[in-house]
Amino acid sequence: MAVVIDDRLLLDVLAGQAPDEITAQLGGGGVFTASAWYYRLGRAVLGDSGSGALSGRFASLDRDVARRVRAQLGDLPSNVGLLHPRVVVPVMFTLRVRRQLNFLGAEALVVALLLPARLLVTTDSPLLRSAVDETGIDYQVVG
Numbered sequence: 001m002a003v004v005i006d007d008r009l010l011l012d013v014l015a016g017q018a019p020d021e022i023t024a025q026l027g028g029g030g031v032f033t034a035s036a037w038y039y040r041l042g043r044a045v046l047g048d049s050g051s052g053a054l055s056g057r058f059a060s061l062d063r064d065v066a067r068r069v070r071a072q073l074g075d076l077p078s079n080v081g082l083l084h085p086r087v088v089v090p091v092m093f094t095l096r097v098r099r100q101l102n103f104l105g106a107e108a109l110v111v112a113l114l115l116p117a118r119l120l121v122t123t124d125s126p127l128l129r130s131a132v133d134e135t136g137i138d139y140q141v142v143g
Contacts, residue, residue, distance in 0.1 A: 001138075002030040002081075002117035004108060007037040007044070007054055011122060013080060014069045015061055019142060022120070032081035034111050035088075036104040041072050044100065083111050097131040105131065112137045 003025050005013065010033045012018045013026070025031045044054035058066060076082060091110045095101070099111065105128045112119045118138040121128070132139040 001030060002115045002116045004032045004115070004119050005037075006033070006108070006114045006123070007041040007120045008057065008122040010037060010041050010080070011045075011054065011057060011069065014072045014077075015065050016068075017065075021142075026079045029079060029081065030117075031065060032083065032111060032115060032117060033071065033076075034104070034107045035082065036084060036107050038076070038082060040104075045070060045073060083114060087114065097134050099127055099130055101127060101131055109135065109137065 003020060003022060009018065013022060013031065018026070022031060026122060041054060045054055045058050047055060058069065059126075061069065063091055088107060088110050091114060092103075092106045095110060097109075105125060107120075108119060109128065109131055111117070113135060116137070118140060119128075119132060120140050120142050123140055124141045129139055
Protein backbone atom coordinates (compact mmCIF):
# COMPACT_ATOMS: atom_id res chain seq x y z
CA MET A 1 0.00 0.00 0.00
CA ALA A 2 1.21 3.50 -0.83
CA VAL A 3 2.21 6.01 1.83
CA VAL A 4 1.66 9.76 2.11
CA ILE A 5 4.52 11.45 3.97
CA ASP A 6 4.76 14.78 5.74
CA ASP A 7 7.34 17.52 5.15
CA ARG A 8 9.95 16.17 7.57
CA LEU A 9 9.77 12.70 6.07
CA LEU A 10 10.00 14.27 2.60
CA LEU A 11 13.20 15.98 3.74
CA ASP A 12 14.50 12.61 4.91
CA VAL A 13 13.67 11.06 1.52
CA LEU A 14 15.41 13.84 -0.41
CA ALA A 15 18.42 13.60 1.91
CA GLY A 16 18.65 9.84 1.43
CA GLN A 17 17.87 9.27 5.11
CA ALA A 18 14.32 7.93 4.98
CA PRO A 19 13.21 5.19 7.37
CA ASP A 20 13.40 1.67 5.90
CA GLU A 21 9.62 1.46 5.62
CA ILE A 22 9.56 4.45 3.27
CA THR A 23 12.72 3.49 1.39
CA ALA A 24 11.13 0.14 0.54
CA GLN A 25 8.15 1.99 -1.01
CA LEU A 26 10.31 4.33 -3.11
CA GLY A 27 11.25 1.64 -5.62
CA GLY A 28 7.63 0.83 -6.38
CA GLY A 29 6.38 4.40 -6.75
CA GLY A 30 4.34 4.17 -3.58
CA VAL A 31 5.53 7.35 -1.85
CA PHE A 32 3.45 10.52 -2.12
CA THR A 33 3.30 13.85 -0.34
CA ALA A 34 0.84 16.73 -0.23
CA SER A 35 1.39 20.09 -1.94
CA ALA A 36 1.19 21.97 1.36
CA TRP A 37 3.90 19.79 2.89
CA TYR A 38 6.06 20.17 -0.23
CA TYR A 39 5.59 23.95 -0.02
CA ARG A 40 6.46 24.07 3.70
CA LEU A 41 9.65 22.10 3.11
CA GLY A 42 10.66 24.37 0.25
CA ARG A 43 10.09 27.46 2.38
CA ALA A 44 12.08 25.98 5.26
CA VAL A 45 15.00 25.01 3.04
CA LEU A 46 15.13 28.07 0.82
CA GLY A 47 14.36 30.51 3.64
CA ASP A 48 17.65 29.53 5.33
CA SER A 49 16.57 30.72 8.78
CA GLY A 50 17.61 27.54 10.59
CA SER A 51 15.33 28.52 13.48
CA GLY A 52 12.34 26.24 12.83
CA ALA A 53 12.11 22.48 13.19
CA LEU A 54 12.39 21.83 9.45
CA SER A 55 14.93 24.53 8.65
CA GLY A 56 17.01 23.49 11.66
CA ARG A 57 16.97 19.87 10.55
CA PHE A 58 18.01 20.97 7.05
CA ALA A 59 20.78 23.19 8.45
CA SER A 60 22.24 20.17 10.27
CA LEU A 61 22.70 18.20 7.03
CA ASP A 62 26.09 17.64 5.45
CA ARG A 63 26.82 20.33 2.85
CA ASP A 64 26.70 17.91 -0.12
CA VAL A 65 23.46 16.36 1.11
CA ALA A 66 21.96 19.83 1.58
CA ARG A 67 22.94 20.76 -1.96
CA ARG A 68 21.26 17.59 -3.28
CA VAL A 69 18.08 18.36 -1.30
CA ARG A 70 17.94 21.90 -2.70
CA ALA A 71 18.35 20.61 -6.25
CA GLN A 72 15.53 18.09 -5.83
CA LEU A 73 13.11 20.66 -4.43
CA GLY A 74 12.81 22.35 -7.81
CA ASP A 75 11.80 19.08 -9.42
CA LEU A 76 10.76 16.28 -7.10
CA PRO A 77 12.25 12.89 -7.96
CA SER A 78 9.92 10.72 -10.01
CA ASN A 79 9.64 8.23 -7.14
CA VAL A 80 7.82 10.84 -5.01
CA GLY A 81 4.26 11.32 -6.17
CA LEU A 82 2.22 14.50 -5.93
CA LEU A 83 -1.45 14.51 -6.90
CA HIS A 84 -2.67 17.47 -8.92
CA PRO A 85 -4.83 20.05 -7.11
CA ARG A 86 -7.51 19.68 -9.82
CA VAL A 87 -8.05 16.18 -8.46
CA VAL A 88 -7.52 16.84 -4.75
CA VAL A 89 -9.25 20.16 -4.08
CA PRO A 90 -12.75 19.19 -5.29
CA VAL A 91 -12.68 16.21 -2.95
CA MET A 92 -11.54 18.52 -0.14
CA PHE A 93 -14.70 20.61 -0.75
CA THR A 94 -16.88 17.63 0.01
CA LEU A 95 -14.87 16.17 2.89
CA ARG A 96 -17.12 15.88 5.93
CA VAL A 97 -15.62 15.11 9.30
CA ARG A 98 -16.87 16.08 12.76
CA ARG A 99 -14.04 18.53 13.41
CA GLN A 100 -13.15 20.72 10.43
CA LEU A 101 -9.56 20.37 9.20
CA ASN A 102 -7.31 23.18 8.00
CA PHE A 103 -6.04 23.11 4.40
CA LEU A 104 -2.94 21.08 5.23
CA GLY A 105 -4.81 18.40 7.15
CA ALA A 106 -7.64 18.19 4.63
CA GLU A 107 -5.24 17.87 1.72
CA ALA A 108 -3.19 15.15 3.40
CA LEU A 109 -6.29 13.18 4.32
CA VAL A 110 -7.82 13.48 0.84
CA VAL A 111 -4.58 12.40 -0.87
CA ALA A 112 -4.53 9.32 1.37
CA LEU A 113 -8.20 8.64 0.60
CA LEU A 114 -7.77 9.00 -3.16
CA LEU A 115 -4.75 6.73 -3.51
CA PRO A 116 -5.61 4.87 -1.08
CA ALA A 117 -2.57 5.12 1.18
CA ARG A 118 -1.34 5.12 4.73
CA LEU A 119 -0.65 8.54 6.23
CA LEU A 120 2.79 8.82 7.87
CA VAL A 121 3.60 11.89 9.96
CA THR A 122 6.36 12.89 12.36
CA THR A 123 4.18 15.06 14.60
CA ASP A 124 0.87 13.82 15.91
CA SER A 125 -2.13 16.02 15.22
CA PRO A 126 -5.15 15.14 17.35
CA LEU A 127 -7.43 16.87 14.84
CA LEU A 128 -6.03 14.90 11.90
CA ARG A 129 -5.99 11.69 13.96
CA SER A 130 -9.69 12.20 14.70
CA ALA A 131 -10.46 12.69 11.00
CA VAL A 132 -8.52 9.61 9.89
CA ASP A 133 -10.33 7.56 12.52
CA GLU A 134 -13.63 8.65 10.93
CA THR A 135 -12.49 7.80 7.41
CA GLY A 136 -10.65 4.55 8.13
CA ILE A 137 -7.27 5.77 6.86
CA ASP A 138 -4.24 4.15 8.52
CA TYR A 139 -2.40 6.91 10.42
CA GLN A 140 1.04 6.42 11.91
CA VAL A 141 3.38 8.74 13.77
CA VAL A 142 6.93 7.89 12.73
CA GLY A 143 9.74 8.69 15.18
